[in-house]
Amino acid sequence: MNRRDFLRTTGLGTAGIAAWSIAQDATRGRLPNVVIIFTDDQGYEDLGCFGAPKIRTPNIDRMATEGMRLTDFYSAAPVCTPSRAALLTGCYPERVGGLGVLFPRNNTGLNPGETTIAKMLKSRGYRTACIGKWHLGHLPEFLPTSHGFDSYFGIPYSNDMTIAAEMKVADGVVLREGVTRETMWQPKKNLVPLLRNEEVIEYPADQNLLTKRYTEEATAFIRGSGKQPFFLYLAHTMPHIPLYASPEFQGRSEAGLYGDCIEEIDWSTGRILDTLRDLGLDGDTLVVYTSDNGPWQLKGSEESKVKGNLNRRVGGSAHPLKGYKFSRWEGGVREPSVAWWPGRVPAGSVCGEIAGTIDLLPTIAEIAGAALPTLPIDGKSILPLLEGRPEAVTPHEALFYGNEGVRAGKWKFRKDELYDLATDVSETRNVAAENPAVVTRLSALLEAHRDNMRANRRPHGGEKKSALRPKASRVLPGWTATQGVWDTQKGALVQTQAQGETSVFAPKADWSDATVEVTARATDGKEGFRLMLGASDASTYIRWSTGAFGNTIHSLMKVVKGKVTKRSKSSKGAIKRGQSYRLRMETDGATVRCFIDGALVNEETFDTPVRGTIGLGSCNTAVEYRDVRVTGPDGTVLLEALRAPPTLPK
Numbered sequence: 067m068n069r070r071d072f073l074r075t076t077g078l079g080t081a082g083i084a085a086w087s088i089a090q091d092a093t094r095g096r097l098p099n100v101v102i103i104f105t106d107d108q109g110y111e112d113l114g115c116f117g118a119p120k121i122r123t124p125n126i127d128r129m130a131t132e133g134m135r136l137t138d139f140y141s142a143a144p145v146c147t148p149s150r151a152a153l154l155t156g157c158y159p160e161r162v163g164g165l166g167v168l169f170p171r172n173n174t175g176l177n178p179g180e181t182t183i184a185k186m187l188k189s190r191g192y193r194t195a196c197i198g199k200w201h202l203g204h205l206p207e208f209l210p211t212s213h214g215f216d217s218y219f220g221i222p223y224s225n226d227m228t229i230a231a232e233m234k235v236a237d238g239v240v241l242r243e244g245v246t247r248e249t250m251w252q253p254k255k256n257l258v259p260l261l262r263n264e265e266v267i268e269y270p271a272d273q274n275l276l277t278k279r280y281t282e283e284a285t286a287f288i289r290g291s292g293k294q295p296f297f298l299y300l301a302h303t304m305p306h307i308p309l310y311a312s313p314e315f316q317g318r319s320e321a322g323l324y325g326d327c328i329e330e331i332d333w334s335t336g337r338i339l340d341t342l343r344d345l346g347l348d349g350d351t352l353v354v355y356t357s358d359n360g361p362w363q364l365k366g367s368e369e370s371k372v373k374g375n376l377n378r379r380v381g382g383s384a385h386p387l388k389g390y391k392f393s394r395w396e397g398g399v400r401e402p403s404v405a406w407w408p409g410r411v412p413a414g415s416v417c418g419e420i421a422g423t424i425d426l427l428p429t430i431a432e433i434a435g436a437a438l439p440t441l442p443i444d445g446k447s448i449l450p451l452l453e454g455r456p457e458a459v460t461p462h463e464a465l466f467y468g469n470e471g472v473r474a475g476k477w478k479f480r481k482d483e484l485y486d487l488a489t490d491v492s493e494t495r496n497v498a499a500e501n502p503a504v505v506t507r508l509s510a511l512l513e514a515h516r517d518n519m520r521a522n523r524r525p526h527g528g529e530k531k532s533a534l535r536p537k538a539s540r541v542l543p544g545w546t547a548t549q550g551v552w553d554t555q556k557g558a559l560v561q562t563q564a565q566g567e568t569s570v571f572a573p574k575a576d577w578s579d580a581t582v583e584v585t586a587r588a589t590d591g592k593e594g595f596r597l598m599l600g601a602s603d604a605s606t607y608i609r610w611s612t613g614a615f616g617n618t619i620h621s622l623m624k625v626v627k628g629k630v631t632k633r634s635k636s637s638k639g640a641i642k643r644g645q646s647y648r649l650r651m652e653t654d655g656a657t658v659r660c661f662i663d664g665a666l667v668n669e670e671t672f673d674t675p676v677r678g679t680i681g682l683g684s685c686n687t688a689v690e691y692r693d694v695r696v697t698g699p700d701g702t703v704l705l706e707a708l709r710a711p712p713t714l715p716k
């Protein structure tokens with residue numbers, strides 16, 4: 067809604083405009099503007115003002131010199147979708163539906179009944195724009211324009227995804243790279259649509275220019291706001307892989323293409339702050355810079371080296387923090403964060419109090435004089451911290467790492483381990499044994515939080531179902547696909563989707579002390595195989611997951627009703643795409659041993675004996691399975707399937 071529409075719908079005529087302006091002037095003058103700059107997968111160290119040794123960020127460093135660095139500022143999840151849901155709603159993601167990372171095949175999203183920062187600010191007459199990556203549902207009812215944003219320009223999810231069948235295409239859509247109206251619906255990884263409001267205006271998006279175009283859109287939005295207060299949510303697509311930068315930034319940084327991306331985002335931030343200064347809005351605008359989760363783990367295989375802008379040898383650093391994206395070590399969720407509001411946020415200040423993205427909504431509510439959402443939220447206003455009030459302390463007795471851990475003061479308790487972050491920010495020494503009273507207190511806080519989240523979870527939007535319907539599968543007789551679409555081709559069991567989780571189970575059986583063997587080949591994608599043993603309805607099973615790209619992670623876990631209840635330590639190895647491997651999983655009571663081509667890669671003992679039937683699956687990987695054999699403890703063959711036909715002598 068533009069200013070004119072707003073005035074029209076609120077019934078304010080010319081006289082009303084004057085009254086409205088006076089009302090604001092009489093209280094605190096113009097309502098403050100808010101800009102949130104949210105990057106994707108940026109490491110804690112990856113700003114000059116957070117110690118980056120090779121990446122130059124003079125604009126954000128100046129922002130910190132004129133404002134505040136927040137050293138203990140957390141995203142609410144180590145991956146995109148839940149992190150974004152939390153930022154915009156002020157809630158832990160577990161409260162607002164517990165969405166995991168959304169893919170183009172999902173038809174779920176952030177419930178339109180939730181109150182986002184944008185929706186809240188609309189009630190105060192703000193102009194609102196979302197620019198960049200959304201990732202809270204791509205169907206029209208979940209897009210930014212259904213969540214309180216007047217306008218949207220950006221890509222609807224991660225830039226390694228593809229187009230979704232339901233998308234509306236604008237009449238004047240720009241099709242690139244040889245794509246036509248007919249071929250655009252063939253999903254292809256890393257080709258993503260660029261949307262304006264609800265329509266695709268370019269496909270595939272020219273990713274080199276995304277940061278630059280987002281910046282142009284952002285400054286135009288700020289300039290076009292006139293005297294109306296505004297909220298700009300600028301969620302950069304970068305530095306999520308595949309990495310892209312404008313030609314003038316390519317090769318500029320000493321930190322490779324990743325560094326180029328950050329340096330371009332720094333340039334972008336500088337343009338936004340300059341625009342605010344030019345318009346005399348610097349004293350009226352809160353700008354917050356942060357990231358959605360930590361950097362991905364660097365991987366170093368030759369295969370990844372040749373992947374150009376998918377090169378996972380290049381990436382961010384969470385130093386001195388431990389861990390990466392996907393983990394709840396500090397490096398996965400503690401973000402390089404800067405707040406700027408000249409005259410309100412003290413220049414050159416540093417805040418080490420615990421805070422997070424869930425606090426932005428209530429903080430913004432306070433500065434805009436907006437009512438908080440009617441439904442409960444988890445964040446608390448950190449305005450006293452941002453204003454540098456001497457007595458200000460964190461509003462959180464405890465801040466939670468999902469349902470997995472808790473931080474209270476200097477202590478962090480997670481997975482039965484206790485760390486003193488004041489003396490050990492790198493989480494190297496578990497001090498649980500020396501501090502039993504702290505463990506008791508923090509585990510009680512965590513347990514109460516889990517109960518609260520379970521009891522008060524609100525639904526996400528949409529049905530939780532995959533567009534990949536298992537019933538479309540053609541699997542072996544008696545076998546059941548519980549996830550994904552499977553087919554039998556040329557004597558192999560195959561599934562060709564390189565995204566999402568898939569699994570197929572053999573007919574129900576109650577094997578124990580069994581040995582499962584299968585020949586597996588990854589044909590596309592980036593994670594890998596899954597070999598399972600357990601219930602044929604997938605209610606409880608042991609799962610061995612292997613990667614198929616770069617540095618492989620082998621892990622064994624027990625899954626009960628979709629939740630991982632025990633996870634082994636991971637070991638590393640290399641699996642190449644296109645190459646066949648013989649996987650073997652031996653069970654011996656409650657112990658499971660995993661072998662690849664005869665070499666032991668993992669072993670774990672579970673709490674109960676491992677038994678059931680076998681399952682085959684994959685994660686984000688297209689796979690081909692053949693030559694399945696299950697043998698009992700005495701060598702009896704219990705099952706054989708997909709055996710290669712005997713080769714006749716010539």
Ligand SMILES: [Ca+2]
Nearest residue numbers: 106107146358
């Ligand atoms: Ca992310």
